[in-house]
Amino acid sequence: MTTTVKVPELPKRKKKLYAQDIKDRFISIFIGIFAVVWVFPIVWTLWSSLRPYAEIRAGGVFSPPQELGVFNYTEAIDRMQLPTYFTNTVLITLPAVFLILLLGSLIAFVVTRYSFKFNVAMLLLFTAGNLLPPQLVFIPVFKLYLLLGDLVGDRRFLYDNHWGVILIHVAFQMGFATFVLSSYMKTIPKEISESAMVDGASVFTHYFRVMLPLLRPPLASLGVLMITWIYNDFFWALVLMSTDNKRPITSALGRLTGEFVTDYNLLAAGAMIAALPTLIVFFVLRKQFVGGLTLGSTKG
Amino acid sequence: MSVETAAPSGKQVARRRRFFTRQDKITLGFFIGIPTFLHIALVWFPAIATIGLSFTYWTGIRFEDIQWAGTANYENIFFNTPIFWDAVRNNTIWILWFFFIATPLGVLLAYQIDREIRGHKLYQSAYFLPVVLSLAVTGIIWNFLLRPDGFVNGLLGLPISEAISFFGDERYNIWVIMIMASWRHIGYIMLLYLAGLKAVDGALREAATIDGATEWQTFRKVVFPAMKPVNIIVIVITIIESLRAFDMVYIIYGSSGGLPILGVLVFNNIAGEGASMKGAAYAVILFLLSIVPIITYLQQQFKDDVR
Numbered sequence: 017m018t019t020t021v022k023v024p025e026l027p028k029r030k031k032k033l034y035a036q037d038i039k040d041r042f043i044s045i046f047i048g049i050f051a052v053v054w055v056f057p058i059v060w061t062l063w064s065s066l067r068p069y070a071e072i073r074a075g076g077v078f079s080p081p082q083e084l085g086v087f088n089y090t091e092a093i094d095r096m097q098l099p100t101y102f103t104n105t106v107l108i109t110l111p112a113v114f115l116i117l118l119l120g121s122l123i124a125f126v127v128t129r130y131s132f133k134f135n136v137a138m139l140l141l142f143t144a145g146n147l148l149p150p151q152l153v154f155i156p157v158f159k160l161y162l163l164l165g166d167l168v169g170d171r172r173f174l175y176d177n178h179w180g181v182i183l184i185h186v187a188f189q190m191g192f193a194t195f196v197l198s199s200y201m202k203t204i205p206k207e208i209s210e211s212a213m214v215d216g217a218s219v220f221t222h223y224f225r226v227m228l229p230l231l232r233p234p235l236a237s238l239g240v241l242m243i244t245w246i247y248n249d250f251f252w253a254l255v256l257m258s259t260d261n262k263r264p265i266t267s268a269l270g271r272l273t274g275e276f277v278t279d280y281n282l283l284a285a286g287a288m289i290a291a292l293p294t295l296i297v298f299f300v301l302r303k304q305f306v307g308g309l310t311l312g313s314t315k316g
Numbered sequence: 317m318s319v320e321t322a323a324p325s326g327k328q329v330a331r332r333r334r335f336f337t338r339q340d341k342i343t344l345g346f347f348i349g350i351p352t353f354l355h356i357a358l359v360w361f362p363a364i365a366t367i368g369l370s371f372t373y374w375t376g377i378r379f380e381d382i383q384w385a386g387t388a389n390y391e392n393i394f395f396n397t398p399i400f401w402d403a404v405r406n407n408t409i410w411i412l413w414f415f416f417i418a419t420p421l422g423v424l425l426a427y428q429i430d431r432e433i434r435g436h437k438l439y440q441s442a443y444f445l446p447v448v449l450s451l452a453v454t455g456i457i458w459n460f461l462l463r464p465d466g467f468v469n470g471l472l473g474l475p476i477s478e479a480i481s482f483f484g485d486e487r488y489n490i491w492v493i494m495i496m497a498s499w500r501h502i503g504y505i506m507l508l509y510l511a512g513l514k515a516v517d518g519a520l521r522e523a524a525t526i527d528g529a530t531e532w533q534t535f536r537k538v539v540f541p542a543m544k545p546v547n548i549i550v551i552v553i554t555i556i557e558s559l560r561a562f563d564m565v566y567i568i569y570g571s572s573g574g575l576p577i578l579g580v581l582v583f584n585n586i587a588g589e590g591a592s593m594k595g596a597a598y599a600v601i602l603f604l605l606s607i608v609p610i611i612t613y614l615q616q617q618f619k620d621d622v623r
Contacts, residue, residue, distance in 0.1 A: 040431075047428060048435055051439045054442050054445070057461055072465065076465070077466065121347075123351045124345040137524040141360070143618075145359040145360055146335060147610045147613065147614075148359060149560055151583065152367075154366075154587070156362035185498065190351055191355065198504060218340055221346055224348070250450065250567075266452050269456065270566070277557070291453045294453075300585070309507055309511075310508060310512075
């Protein structure tokens with residue numbers, strides 16, 4: 017805000033400012049050129065996805081297009097079974113994000129609104145858990161899922177099942193949500209909680225009627241961030257699922273890469289379709305995404 | 317209001333809040349219990365179990381089959397698995413590259429964009445774009461540019477028979493991967509740093525400029541020190557991301573080990589046919605390497621709470 021208030025310039029500093037202006041112009045052009053380079057790979061993939069691969073085989077990558085259209089897209093949707101994978105993604109992402117936000121906010125609520133001795137310890141436990149490498153956790157989780165499956169009498173009870181992937185995402189990302197939401201809740205005045213308690217509100221009412229409505233902004237940011245993360249997750253869906261048809265789109269893409277190498281442009285179309293939801297985040301929900309990202313890393 | 321004039325100390329408030337009805341106690345129990353149980357059962361318990369299992373031989377899921385191995389798995393990795401050292405080398409390159417090139421570029425970019433140079437909004441979007449894409453999509457996109465009949469080889473005018481194999485040739489592959497990884501990392505760091513810069517008092521910077529400091533001096537002497545908390549987080553994220561790299565390399569090379577890195581090595585040893593407790597040992601090594609950045613991160617974030 018303060019930068020816009022320009023104090024009348026002193027004459028001897030004018031020259032220096034002018035030099036700075038020219039320098040800024042150069043910096044701007046330089047960053048601009050790089051920005052074009054940055055976006056280019058995506059634009060190129062998009063362009064290629066609109067052309068038949070046969071044309072490129074015949075005339076090289078720079079051959080003028082004879083045929084342009086969305087045929088690769090319709091074929092990709094059809095042959096790569098993209099609707100199935102998208103459904104799988106939704107079945108995993110939505111319940112997972114819902115549970116992460118719910119459980120994360122519950123812990124954050126308790127540790128910031130009630131003074132227990134173990135508050136900081138709890139927060140540490142959750143935040144540190146979130147930072148552990150997933151690989152460190154995998155082997156026992158895998159065996160546990162199989163074991164529970166055997167106990168229930170259905171090997172695919174958790175392993176190779178949407179719920180198995182959902183649970184591990186929830187367990188892991190809850191730590192992040194707790195951390196972010198608790199630092200947000202600390203900024204909500206204690207008086208609000210105190211008056212709720214004086215009014216005789218139960219813990220349940222206090223959470224659902226008083227705190228939850230106040231948490232809408234961070235929940236929205238966190239929700240968008242979590243959707244993007246879980247949507248983009250590759251590792252868990254790869255190791256906890258064995259049936260290809262059950263995999264979500266991102267990890268299915270890995271397999272499709274191997275299967276459709278004969279037609280790169282078809283693959284390009286597939287990748288563009290897979291990128292679509294994240295691009296929506298980019299164009300429509302960027303404020304929430306960036307908000308969620310920075311909320312966690314810089315604390316407020 | 318009259319209660320407030322009595323100025324209850326923190327301790328008194330705490331004590332007053334301990335009066336819960338039975339129903340409240342049950343509610344609180346559930347509120348804490350369910351998330352904590354899930355988190356411990358699926359994160360902490362498995363993490364500790366993996367550390368224990370890394371000293372054993374175990375295949376299958378029957379507990380009777382577990383055999384004590386001592387440090388055999390680790391010895392195997394350190395002395396009989398040359399690919400481990402290749403991976404260590406590649407991850408080291410990864411860290412150094414991110415630390416000295418990608419992260420500083422992201423910081424610099426954030427600084428310039430924060431100064432609202434011409435076109436800064438557009439630029440910010442351009443650099444932000446790769447951050448939302450999954451690494452799987454990123455892999456496919458870059459493969460498009462770099463494969464034998466792709467854009468770069470076309471630009472160099474090389475026919476397919478003489479095309480440079482960017483992913484296969486050992487002279488290029490690690491650097492190509494570094495560029496791909498930076499493509500995403502720079503935008504990520506830029507976003508984090510931008511948020512931090514927004515919080516720096518503009519008056520500080522203005523004062524420096526009025527005192528005749530150059531742009532570089534202002535950044536180095538005023539802005540950078542004021543950003544200490546964000547700097548620490550950025551460094552930690554840089555190291556953790558470099559150590560955990562997995563998706564992009566896996567998408568391009570699969571399990572082939574064409575470019576060995578720790579993330580893929582662990583994966584190959586814990587999942588699928590190669591699964592053994594050597595994988596657990598690998599995971600523990602990965603964990604030990606990332607423990608310093610993890611603790612640094614926690615210290616930074618919790619220094620106000622633990623006092």
